[in-house]
Amino acid sequence: MMRFRRRGRAGAAAVLLVLAASVLPGAASATTEGFTTKFVDVSADGGISLGAMVMEPASPGPHPVAVLVAAWGGGRTQNVIPARDLADRGYVVISYGARGFGESGGSVEVAGTDDIADVSTVIDWTLAHTAADPARIGVGGVSYGAGIGLIAAGFDPRIKAVASLSGWADLVASLTQNDTRHGLAGLVLYLSGKANGTLSPETDTMLTTFLEPAISDADSQAVIDWARPRSPIGYLDRINANHPAVLAIQTWSETVFQPGQMVDFYERLTGPKRAEFVPGDHAATESGGLLGLPSDTWNSVYRWFDAHVAGTDTSIENEPPLVTRARPGMQPPEYQSGWADVVGTPSRLYLGRGKGIDGTLQPEPAAWDSSIAANRDTVANGGVPLATYSLEALSGAPPTAFLWQVDRGSGAVWNQPPAESATEIRGALRAHLSVVPPAETGTLVAYVYDVDPAGTGSLVNYLPYSWKHATPGSNQPVDLDFSPTAYTLAAEHHLALVVDSKDPLFLDCNTGAGKLGLTSSIADPSWLEVPVRRPAENGENQ
CATH class of the missing domain: 3.40.50.1820 (Alpha/Beta hydrolase fold, catalytic domain)
Structure with a gap:
């Protein structure tokens, strides 16, 4: 010391x-x-x-x-x-x-x-x-x-x-x-x-x-x-x-x-x-x-x-000593007595294969195997340091990406059905994935988007994950704890999880080409966990 x-x-x-x-x-x-x-x-x-x-x-x-x-x-x-x-x-x-x-x-x-x-x-x-x-x-x-x-x-x-x-x-x-x-x-x-x-x-x-x-x-x-x-x-x-x-x-x-x-x-x-x-x-x-x-x-x-x-x-x-302003937009402050009053109840969505090129975020576990090109970027990204979210602070609008432009050969996308009513996301999202690395070292980046009816995604959160001593071709668990946030998903919007292997924000551990496997089983399903605050949990707010 x-x-x-x-x-x-x-x-x-x-x-x-x-x-x-x-x-x-x-x-x-x-x-x-x-x-x-x-x-x-x-x-x-x-x-x-x-x-x-x-x-x-x-x-x-x-x-x-x-x-x-x-x-x-x-x-x-x-x-x-x-x-x-x-x-x-x-x-x-x-x-x-x-x-x-x-x-x-x-x-x-x-x-x-x-x-x-x-x-x-x-x-x-x-x-x-x-x-x-x-x-x-x-x-x-x-x-x-x-x-x-x-x-x-x-x-x-x-x-x-x-x-x-x-x-x-x-x-x-x-x-x-x-x-x-x-x-x-x-x-x-x-x-x-x-x-x-x-x-x-x-x-x-x-x-x-x-x-x-x-x-x-x-x-x-x-x-x-x-x-x-x-x-x-x-x-x-x-x-x-x-x-x-x-x-x-x-x-x-x-x-x-x-x-x-x-x-x-x-x-x-x-x-x-x-x-x-x-x-x-x-x-x-x-x-x-x-x-x-x-x-x-x-x-x-x-x-x-x-x-x-x-x-x-x-x-x-x-x-009350804890003050939060939710995204997106210029929402009024909320006052809570402690962090436990901010966070919502975890709601788990399992990653499913889906009927088209995209997977689904669904209530039941599913078994599937998929893959994306390793060491390749997509339009999903975390933004420009000190600029992208500073603009959000001024405009109220988060950074966006057209999710239909995500190269499905380089990135995987899972979509939730549209929400019937506004959803208050409060706290840290979590995810569990099972990947099959093509090399001993590598990186993936996960993004969570708020997608409007036109398919435009507003970035809610993102997180990288790297491995340095994996066995190529063998399953590698990936557990992601995103940074906490306060974000209100509007009615008729839905969440989407995007996974690719590169982002200009990070010095990744990718070493070359190959396929990054993504898998899920009933015994070890892949999932996204969303902390959702219900109206009854909002009693401390002023």
């Missing part, structure tokens, strides 16, 4: 006073805006400085403190709008870019020991140089800043509240699911890190190793060993011991940090907590607020800090 050093107070920092209202809202006049704004360099371990922006109320202190850690690639002004809004509410706000990014020195360690200790250094500086209240401190951030803030709450008991927006709980699970690497997301992370910061040698090596077309078991384990101590879930006992109030806001279609890991993290927190799950992709729901647009997400952050840092407004504590 990593060990973090507590920092002593930093020495005097060089201060550059910037009064530029056109660039920094609220910086022009303490008289009209109620706070002053300045740029500072905070001395940190390793002889580096962290570039920070400080907004301090003009009224006498002590004031509650909000530390905002920038997202991947961001600097001290990335959070200028939330900083202004919090300063308007009476907070001393210090916003900074993590080392290696923005105006900060050093190199990017991906939530390494120095990154976590830097949070304490910034708090030390703030207490020494502003009218800050040491008993009222909150830390928040988007994405990279969210993960750093969560881990820091386990190492600095002065942190009374954390706001994690599009953060991660388990970096290992974020990089790899079912032995399948999230290659395209990793490539975006690596290229943006190289373009906007200075990666440490270790970070550069781990990310380039992760992106190798073929990766050995030893190299794969090295990446896992690097990622594990950078995961908040590994410090859950320390976080619970410090008892910070944790707000986590996550998107259902998160490409980088899937929502299931945050559900598990949230459920295991023992202190004050609140979680919100909304449509969209990574950082989509909070980006509008960063640009100055109205934002329910940032309003929740402000209310959370007011309740658990400033102590000025505790109204958010009177609401």
